[in-house]
Structures are given as structure tokens and as C-alpha cells.
Amino acid sequence: MLLSHIFRGALLLPFFGVVADAAPRELILDNDWSESPMPLLIALAADSSLVSNLTVTSLSGNTWGNQCQAYAQRYLQAALASVNGTGELASRIETVGAVPGALLPLLRTQQGYEQGINYTGSLSFAGSWRPFNETAESMGSDPTGNEADAGRVTFQGDAVPRALTGQLATSAAQWAPDVLVERSRAARARNETVTLVAIGPLTNVALALVRDPAFAQGVELFYQGGFLSYNLESLLSVRNSDIFNDFNTLFDPQAAKKVLRAPFKRLVLINEAASRVTPPEDIVVAAGRTSASASSEQRFLAQLIGAPAEPGLPLWDELATLAALYPEVIANSTVGRIDIDDREGGWSYGRAFAWRDELAPAGLQQAEIVTAFNEQRVHELYIAAAQAFVNP
Ligand SMILES: *[C@@H]1O[C@H](CO)[C@@H](O)[C@H](O)[C@H]1NC(C)=O
Ligand SMILES: *[C@@H]1O[C@H](CO)[C@@H](O)[C@H](O)[C@H]1NC(C)=O
Ligand SMILES: *[C@@H]1O[C@H](CO)[C@@H](O)[C@H](O)[C@H]1NC(C)=O
Numbered sequence: 001m002l003l004s005h006i007f008r009g010a011l012l013l014p015f016f017g018v019v020a021d022a023a024p025r026e027l028i029l030d031n032d033w034s035e036s037p038m039p040l041l042i043a044l045a046a047d048s049s050l051v052s053n054l055t056v057t058s059l060s061g062n063t064w065g066n067q068c069q070a071y072a073q074r075y076l077q078a079a080l081a082s083v084n085g086t087g088e089l090a091s092r093i094e095t096v097g098a099v100p101g102a103l104l105p106l107l108r109t110q111q112g113y114e115q116g117i118n119y120t121g122s123l124s125f126a127g128s129w130r131p132f133n134e135t136a137e138s139m140g141s142d143p144t145g146n147e148a149d150a151g152r153v154t155f156q157g158d159a160v161p162r163a164l165t166g167q168l169a170t171s172a173a174q175w176a177p178d179v180l181v182e183r184s185r186a187a188r189a190r191n192e193t194v195t196l197v198a199i200g201p202l203t204n205v206a207l208a209l210v211r212d213p214a215f216a217q218g219v220e221l222f223y224q225g226g227f228l229s230y231n232l233e234s235l236l237s238v239r240n241s242d243i244f245n246d247f248n249t250l251f252d253p254q255a256a257k258k259v260l261r262a263p264f265k266r267l268v269l270i271n272e273a274a275s276r277v278t279p280p281e282d283i284v285v286a287a288g289r290t291s292a293s294a295s296s297e298q299r300f301l302a303q304l305i306g307a308p309a310e311p312g313l314p315l316w317d318e319l320a321t322l323a324a325l326y327p328e329v330i331a332n333s334t335v336g337r338i339d340i341d342d343r344e345g346g347w348s349y350g351r352a353f354a355w356r357d358e359l360a361p362a363g364l365q366q367a368e369i370v371t372a373f374n375e376q377r378v379h380e381l382y383i384a385a386a387q388a389f390v391n392p
């Protein structure tokens with residue numbers, strides 16, 4: 001088995017002794033990829049008894065979509081090189097595609113956000129809507145602002161993706177909403193579902209629903225968003241005003257409303273409970289540890305993991321990916337019928353609200369709302385996934 005191969009002799013081996021009863025799932029990671037390769041490494045490191053087929057898609061959010069897409073491609077290239085291009089893990093990575101998606105939200109624009117601030121308030125973190133800084137971009141910072149030129153890419157140094165080959169080149173010519181539609185259709189034809197981990201804004205998923213109204217019937221959706229009890233928390237510190245904001249939903253409220261009202265086979269919200277889960281320093285250090293003989297690609301990933309540009313961020317995207325693969329990561333949850341306010345011009349624009357079943361407005365779906373994580377298990381899985389690549 002793959003993980004017993006990867007973790008042979010490692011202390012972590014016992015944690016992977018659990019073999020799921022269920023058949024392996026087809027997994028799609030849809031994300032505004034930025035400076036963490038970890039959601040991808042978690043999915044790649046999962047045993048083939050858990051994941052049969054992985055697809056990566058990208059879209060705008062934290063930064064503009066082409067930059068996010070290039071991160072996804074670069075991380076796949078680094079993961080493949082880190083296992084030295086050989087072995088079962090390498091042959092699996094070679095089948096993974098990275099498919100570009102939406103560059104802009106359905107309706108909300110940067111200008112609309114800026115002009116509406118007197119009604120909505122400001123976002124502590126505004127992702128690609130942060131003010132354009134030409135100097136910062138020329139030095140390799142992620143593109144922000146200047147929405148008229150949302151397709152640009154600003155990599156430098158180790159982060160520059162190499163020429164695309166194989167499945168990466170094929171997938172780069174596809175379009176994420178089309179691929180989502182196709183996967184759901186194929187799964188429905190087999191009477192199965194695909195697991196879609198949406199850890200960025202929901203634009204690609206909404207476009208898939210526009211194209212194929214039956215899309216949701218073939219999908220189990222894990223969404224990193226739908227924050228419900230953020231407000232008091234967000235007042236308590238400057239840091240909290242950032243991390244307790246439901247940025248994915250706020251970036252594309254119309255997409256979020258459409259998606260969260262669709263009848264998915266399962267809908268799980270990885271909400272602000274995730275904002276409370278920040279990896280302790282010793283876990284970060286253990287995840288990023290390399291050997292003296294580590295290759296430059298292993299060191300590249302290890303640097304991103306062990307010395308992140310923005311230290312101390314919660315594990316939002318990692319938790320969503322882990323929760324989809326390892327159910328025991330969810331320590332507690334509740335259920336509610338969820339909706340998003342998609343009306344411009346007020347503070348609740350792009351914010352979520354949930355009701356008990358018997359009190360809910362019409363037309364809403366029931367979501368599983370995660371309220372607590374098993375942090376010890378999260379840390380074990382996090383370290384193991386990172387080490388599978390930076391210190392194989
Ligand atoms: C993954 O799924 C796609 C689309 O269904 C298919 O073309 C591809 O062959 C699959 N890959 C593997 C390794 O099963
Ligand atoms: C990588 O693989 C090559 C052969 O393909 C081998 O010569 C080399 O020693 C390997 N490097 C490491 C670090 O395992
Ligand atoms: C917001 O309100 C201030 C006055 O409180 C005003 O100066 C400013 O022009 C307003 N901004 C917009 C975008 O309407």
C-alpha cells in the first residue's frame with residue numbers, strides 16, 4: 001500500500017493503519033491557490049484506497065486566477081520532482097491535471113466593492129481586490145488590484161512554473177466549470193458521486209450549475225466558507241478581523257447563494273471553526289523538516305511549509321481537504337439550512353445565515369456545519385503529508 005511505502009519506518013505509520021470501508025473517491029480540489037501547497041500534498045499523499053482520481057482546478061480569489069493556476073501547476077511539478085519522479089506516488093502525480101477556471105466573480109467587481117465600502121464596511125483582507133502596487137508586483141508579489149488586467153502572472157525565482165508536459169499541459173487547455181460538469185455526469189452514470197473540495201470562492205461551481213442543473217446530484221461538496229458566528233470574534237483583535245471574515249463567500253456572493261441552494265448529495269461547511277485551528281510552531285517545524293541531502297525542489301516545498309510568508313494563518317483549506325478524506329478529523333458538527341445574502345448595498349452582502357429546519361425560509365438546503373476539529377489528528381496528518389514530499 002502506498003502510505004506504508006511512503007511512511008515506512010516513520011513514527012507516523014500507525015496513524016495510517018485505518019483503511020476506509022468505502023470505495024476510493026474521485027476528488028476535485030477547487031481553489032484560489034496561493035502560498036500553501038498543503039491541500040494538494042494532503043490529497044496526493046492520501047492512500048489510493050481513499051482517492052482514486054484527483055483533479056485540481058483554480059480560480060480568482062486570494063489573488064487573480066492565472067497566478068492561482070500557476071501555483072497549482074508549480075506545486076504539482078515540485079511534488080513530482082520531490083519524489084524523484086519515480087515510484088507509485090510519482091506515477092499518480094503524473095495523472096493529476098490542473099485546470100484553470102473563473103478569473104472574475106459572477107457579478108461582484110473590485111470597483112463595486114470599493115464604491116460600496118460606505119455600506120458594507122471594508123474587508124481586512126480583500127484578496128485580489130487589494131490595491132494595485134506595481135512595484136510589489138515587479139518584485140514578484142501576487143497580482144492584486146487592476147481588475148482590467150486580471151489575467152497577469154508575476155512569479156520569480158523558484159516559484160516560476162516550468163514548461164508544462166503530459167497531463168498538466170492537457171488540463172491547462174481545459175476550463176474548470178466544464179471539467180466539473182463532466183466529472184459529475186460521469187459519476188452519475190456510474191451511480192456514484194465525486195467529492196468536490198471547494199476551498200476558494202464558489203464561482204467555478206456556480207458556473208457548473210449554470211451549465212448542468214443536475215450537476216449537484218453527482219457531487220458531495222465540502223466548502224471552506226459559510227461563516228456563522230464570526231462577528232464578535234472579528235472585533236476582538238486586528239488578526240481576528242481578518243481570519244474571522246468569510247472571504248470566499250464575500251468575494252462572490254451570487255455564486256455562493258446559487259451553490260448553497262443546490263441539492264448536493266452532501267453539503268459540509270468548513271466554517272469559522274477552522275479559523276480557530278492554527279498549527280503550533282513545533283508542528284510547522286516538524287512538517288517542514290528536510291534531510292541534509294534534500295533536493296532543491298524538496299527545499300522549495302519545505303520553505304513554503306516550514307517558513308510561510310504569512311506565519312500563523314489558520315489551516316482553513318487543509319482542514320477542508322482533510323475532512324473530506326478523513327472523517328475522524330471532524331470532532332463535532334451541527335445541521336442547519338443555509339443561505340447567503342446576495343443583495344448589494346448593506347453590511348450583510350455576501351454573508352451567511354442558517355436556520356433550524358422548522359424555521360427556515362423556503363428553498364434552502366441542509367448543511368452539515370462543522371463546529372470542532374480533532375486537532376491532534378489534524379497535526380498528525382498534516383506532518384505526514386508534508387513529510388511524504390519534503391523528506392520522503
Ligand atoms: C480520472 O478521471 C478522468 C475523467 O473521468 C479520466 O479521463 C481519467 O482517465 C481518470 N484518471 C484515472 C487515473 O483514473
Ligand atoms: C533520483 O533518481 C535517480 C535515478 O532516476 C537516482 O540516480 C538518484 O540517486 C535519485 N536521487 C535521490 C535523491 O533519490
Ligand atoms: C464614503 O463616505 C465619505 C463620507 O463619509 C465620503 O467622503 C466618500 O466619498 C464616500 N465614498 C464613496 C465611495 O461613496
Ligand SMILES: *[C@@H]1O[C@H](CO)[C@@H](O)[C@H](O)[C@H]1NC(C)=O
Pocket residue numbers: 133134135136139
Ligand atoms: C508597494 O510595494 C512596495 C514593495 O513591497 C512597498 O515598499 C510600498 O510601500 C508599497 N506601496 C504601497 C502604496 O503600499
Ligand SMILES: *[C@@H]1O[C@H](CO)[C@@H](O)[C@H](O)[C@H]1NC(C)=O
Pocket residue numbers: 191
Ligand atoms: C444507486 O445507488 C444507490 C445507493 O448507493 C442504490 O440504492 C441504488 O439502487 C443504485 N441504483 C442503481 C441503478 O444501481
Ligand SMILES: *[C@@H]1O[C@H](CO)[C@@H](O)[C@H](O)[C@H]1NC(C)=O
Pocket residue numbers: 331332333371
Ligand atoms: C457537540 O456540540 C453540541 C452543541 O454545541 C454539544 O451539545 C455537544 O456536547 C458536542 N459534542 C461533543 C462530543 O463535543
